Amino acid sequence: MNDSNTAARQPDVRPAPMQRNAKSANRYGELQAARPMIECREVHKYYGDYHALRGIDLDIREGEFFSLLGPSGCGKTTLLRTIAGFEDISSGVVLIDDKDMAAVPANKRPTNMVFQSYAIFPHLTVAENVAFGLRRDPRSKSEKAAAVDEALKMVGLTGYGNRAAHALSGGQRQRVALARALILKPKVLLLDEPLSALDRKMREQMQVELIKLQRQVGITFVLVTHDQEEALVMSDRIAVMFEGQIAQLDEPESLYARPVTRRVADFIGVMNFLPATILSEDGEVIRVDVEGLGEIELAHSQVARNEDPDAGPMIGFRPEAVSIFPAGQSQTAPRQNGGTIDEVVYYGDMTYYDVRLDEEDGTQSKPVRISMRNVYGRDVSCVGDRGVIGWAPSSLILFR
Amino acid sequence: MSAPRFDAEARQGLAMVSPPLIYAILLLAAPLLTILAYSFFKDGYLEVIREFTLENYRAVWTDPVFHKIMLRSLGVAVAVTLATVLLAFPVAYFLSFVVKPERKALWIFLITIPFWTSYLIRVFLWKVILGHNGVINSSLTGLGLIDEPLGFLLFNVQAMVITLAHAYAPFAILPIYVALEKIDRSLLEAGRDLGESRLMTFWRVTLPLAMPGVIAATLIVFIPTIGDYVTPELIGGGKIPMIANMVQANMLALDNKPMGSALAITAMLIVTVVSLIFLFFNRRFLRVQQ
Structure with a gap:
């Protein structure tokens, strides 16, 4: 494959490792220039004696689709919950949009989460679920209803507003969870293994839809996953975590073609x-x-x-x-x-x-x-x- | 081919359900039907005249004593239910949300300890606590806070409410605890994540989802307390009868079985109607599947 003559005769044509096909070069450049939306500095988290996060240093850029990838127990979910405000950190600093989050409780943070179990309120309808976070929104009732319809349309659930939440399929619950979070226009959307409960076909479809949705709304997405394929498909950048530390932070192509350690190489593909x-x-x-x-x-x-x-x-x-x-x-x-x-x-x-x-x-x-x-x-x-x-x-x- | 096999299965099923079915018919349905039949008979001297009449029911509905006692029974039952459920909720909440998982079994065990003694002994216990020379009065006199024993502690409606609320507390705690345990904890995080404080998350998520347990607790406490016989007799001192005492008086002391039966059936219908109205107003909470 080192001169054009042999490449033409090779029966299997492979993409060169560093060629960016899914994401445009334009977007790549823009993201590199973007300011950081989330900054973690020397973040440590202990559960008793257990050292769950061991000095996380991380910048997640504005508008980026970022993934935290690692095996179970590597601390990726803990890190996400730390950003969301569900876990206090033992030491270090977490900044979101340049503001220190130390004293900011989960309900006051500019983040929203899509939970692994989707956490759809079973006692509310789809529309009531989506409107849950709008209680203190000063807009009129009809304006809020229009916003709910708009959010449902965005996730492809037009007309589902009056359905009971428990009557939905897994994929539909996922969409409700997305609409419920995105209607609040957060600065960061956090996704905790959102696709792991779906079957393979549905998962692949949702991967593409999530990428499109992220491009459309332009919000910073932070995805937690243990599925390396999912991370490679969806992310602008990936942080691979082992035992509470980031082993490598890179674009998917670099991560795959140039792993920096043997363990990363073994985990990815x-x-x-x-x-x-x-x-x-x-x-x-x-x-x-x-x-x-x-x-x-x-x-x-x-x-x-x-x-x-x-x-x-x-x-x-x-x-x-x-x-x-x-x-x-x-x-x-x-x-x-x-x-x-x-x-x-x-x-x-x-x-x-x-x-x-x-x-x-x-x-x-x-x-x-x-x-x-x-x-x-x-x-x-x-x-x-x-x-x-x-x-x-x-x-x-x-x-x- | 499949028909004989189905018959065999059906026979097997019938054989399995028949002992409890016979038991239920003999011990529940038969006495109930007897009471129902008696309520339509005439009362004679030392005997029951087996002739159909609605006179008993007319007498019950027009009797001002029945009205007063029925209203008192309802009042006591509502007060007991309110007190029990309101006090049981924090206990159940503590048990579900604060107690560590490995300690929960121990706590439930502790809550059931009052059941180890008989209901009668527990009622007597309250008499000992609240009585003229009881624990409270002798403590207060001993401390020099009062000169005379307090007379308003026992033999009144409040004392009955306290006694019954204590007796039924575990019945209220356990269903509420089960409902709280079933709540997916990520729902509460979702409530916080969507901008609500802990208090508002409790109000908008925890409480509605715990309602099936609260409704069960309410009915479990309300229905038996309305027909309670022992507490009015002992704590009320026999001077503040409830509906069960009135039924008992008619059945035995007055030897008017048809009247007693009509009272019992009427009280049962009133409890049924009140319970159904309560369920109707809470129907939206019962449709939720978690």
């Missing part, structure tokens, strides 16, 4: 790891010997941290950074290795191959996962088949 030995290192390149791949020269920009120093240096690559072809078929990747297919997982549009790479001493490496886009007219290879693995050193990351 699939990453293959092969043990490596560092042979030599100078100001320009690092020469490593990788099990199954041989000797490689890497640039210093391809180095990331390995949190576990005992594990030794590792080479990591994504399943789609490598391709596999039946043995004997000519291909033009800069580096090629032989291997045996250990497992085939067919997904319709894609196939995952677990491949054992040949070693120089005649043994084989542990299986690595390779994904290939399926092309009509080309047979999917079978378990036990020999294949040629094509790759380029530029798509590898050294964790050490």
Whole structure:
């Protein structure tokens, strides 16, 4: 894939990692210049002896779709609830719109929340739910009713106003929760795992709708999720959290292509790891010997941290950074290795191959996962088949 | 194919429900029907004349004594219900929102302790506390705060309300507690998040959602207290009868079973009507599914 000639002949066309397709370059620039809406400085939170947030430093920009991503128990929900005002922080500062939130209770903060359970009031109708926060709004009754209709229209629930809240489906509850929060025109909308209760189809549909809604209203959205795919699809920027700390804060593309630690790489998508030995290192390149791949020269920009120093240096690559072809078929990747297919997982549009790479001493490496886009007219290879693995050193990351 | 199997299932079902059904017919429906029948019979000397008459009901409805006693029974029951539910709500709220989850079972256990002794003993207990030489009077005299024992503590309606409210407190606490426990806590956070203070969130979210429990507590306290017999007899000193005492007097002392039956049926109808009106006015709270 390093010159145009080979790229044209490659049967599977992959997007270059840094290409921004979903979000326009214009929006990207605007957001980079935007002022911070939420600022966290050295935020710590203890529950008794348990240290839930360990010094969070974070700027969330105005108008940004920001995600807090991490496994359960990493503190992402605690951080969101801290911003909402449901949890007091043990030390540190949280600023929203340049104002210190230390003495501001949840009901006085310029934030609104979409709860994981949606928290729709079961004793009220849909319209009463949406109008709940308008009690002290000075507008007339008819103006408020019009605002409720407008909010319901925005989330695609026109005509549902008189329905009983408990008669709604999960997706509809979610929309009511959104309308109820957005009608108050908050500076920040907080979303606590809002899609986790929906089925896959509904979830994917709501992801797209949420992105559109965020563009439309221009409010800062802060999403908490444990689903890395969801975070990659929806966010302008993502903070990956482990054990109460932010491990990496980046745009989705950078996070995926250039994880800064092995743990981030492992959490976001699939990453293959092969043990490596560092042979030599100078100001320009690092020469490593990788099990199954041989000797490689890497640039210093391809180095990331390995949190576990005992594990030794590792080479990591994504399943789609490598391709596999039946043995004997000519291909033009800069580096090629032989291997045996250990497992085939067919997904319709894609196939995952677990491949054992040949070693120089005649043994084989542990299986690595390779994904290939399926092309009509080309047979999917079978378990036990020999294949040629094509790759380029530029798509590898050294964790050490 | 499926018909015989269904019959077998139906037989099995019938076999399972018949013991409680027979029990219920014998012990609930049969006495009730007997009372209903008696209320339409004539009273003779030392016997009941089995002839249909509406005279008993006419007598009940035109009797000023019945009016007074029925109104007093309703008044006492309403006062007891109000006192019990209003005092039970904070206790139930404390139990649900303040007590740590691992301590809740212990607290519920403590609340049921009064049930370990019989109702009669608990009523006597209040007599000991409120009586002429009772706990309150002897304490106050001992402290030199009063010279003469207070006479207004016992043998009046207030004393009856205090006694009954204490006796029925757990019946009110438990249904309200269950209703409060069922409230999803994120609803309260949502109320706060949407700009309401804690007090307004309680008023707009917690209270409406606890209403099914409050309604249950109200009925559970109101219905039995209206027909209470022991407390008016002991705490009221027999001088302030309620409807049950009047029924008892007619049934035994006056030996007028048809009149006693008509009184009992009338009182039952009044309780039913009052309860249905109460439910009607609170119907919107009962439709909520959480």
